[in-house]
Amino acid sequence: MSIEALARPEIVAMQPYSSARTEAPARGILLNANEAPRSLLAEAGLNRYPDPQPQALVERLAALYGTRPDQVLVTRGSDEGIDLLTRVFCRAGRDAVLICPPTFGMYRIAAQSQGAAIVSLPRAPANGFRLDGPALLAALRADSRIKLVFLTSPNNPSGDGIERELLLELLRQARDRAVVVMDEAYAEFCGLPSSAALIGEHENLAVLRTLSKAWAAAGLRCGVVLAQPGLIALLRRVIAPYPLPSPVIALALRMLQDDMLERQRQLLAEVARNKAALLEALADRAFLSEIIPGEANFVLARVGGGVNSGTDCAADPAVALLAFCAERGVILRGFPAEPLLRGYIRITVGTRDEIAALSVLLDAWEQRT
Secondary structure (H helix, E strand, O other): OOHHHOOOHHHHHOOOOOOHHHHOOOOOOOOOOOOOOOOOOOOOOOOOOOOOOOHHHHHHHHHHHOOOHHHEEEEOHHHHHHHHHHHHHOOOOOOEEEEOOOOOOHHHHHHHHHOOEEEEOOOOHHHOOOOOHHHHHHHHHHOOOEEEEEEEOOOOOOOOOOOHHHHHHHHHHHOOOOEEEEEOOOHHHOOOOOHHHHHHHOOOEEEEEEOOOOOOOHHHOOEEEEOOHHHHHHHHOOOOOOOOOHHHHHHHHHHOOHHHHHHHHHHHHHHHHHHHHHHHHHOOOOOEEEEEOOOOOEEEEEEOOOOOOOHHHHHOOHHHHHHHHHHOOOOOEOOOOOHHHOOEEEEEOOOHHHHHHHHHHHHHHHHHO
């Protein structure tokens, strides 16, 4: 079965928008796009629309992730990739996505925005929120509405990765039924191999990557969908004409120069050292009943007893600690909208000075409780 058979029929049948930059190269006298004749700023070229899929950036990203250029679609962060996949494959009121909470919340938002049903397979707190592989496969088999399976490796916020054997079996069982989406936003922090190596063999695999995390470029909003050309072509039917602004393209190309690779490796090593320091700062805290290190640039911790009185604290024991730290200028992440994470906080690995400042606050909190 072709990947088009899984897509919404109206997407396959539609005539996609064709921009001026797509129809003609950006050279010569350009009078075809209703652009201003010159830029008001010193930066050259801002009066012109950017390349919809800048070839130099596409080639750099393909080399970085070990794919071919025709297997790459650049997007406004991974969020846009998630949205595009949901719009292409899910019909409102008929199709569904499979998610495994607690996980990245935009999978649910994309499904709800599209009117798709959500099949939820909750992760068990007793198992450190690790994914239950057999239950995942059973959930896919049990519901024929499922068109997308969203998985994050390492998962946010539990930090666990997905083993290759499970992914291969999932792809096999999902063939001709659903697209498996592997979100590898935190992959550089994890020792598992990237799923991108499987793209050539699996038409129903899409891999999401980003420059936001390990490349320290969250402000760029530059993401990537990696998939076979047929799936990429479907996504290009519904993507906005110019997803990346010209300054973003220029900065992303600078980020991916050969000399930056060593700086990126140094950053990853620094994050690993600082994570060890963070775990040491969290260890043996009486008010933390569980610490889940994970394999990403954050730690998940459960706030146990010893919390002061108050209605909010009674509902979620992490609330008071989060407020205590925030009032003193250190912002941690709570999960008020996720019942499975009641009492949990997520702490991003910062600099050594930031970790030391957090440790001082935790000492003060411990003395209060």
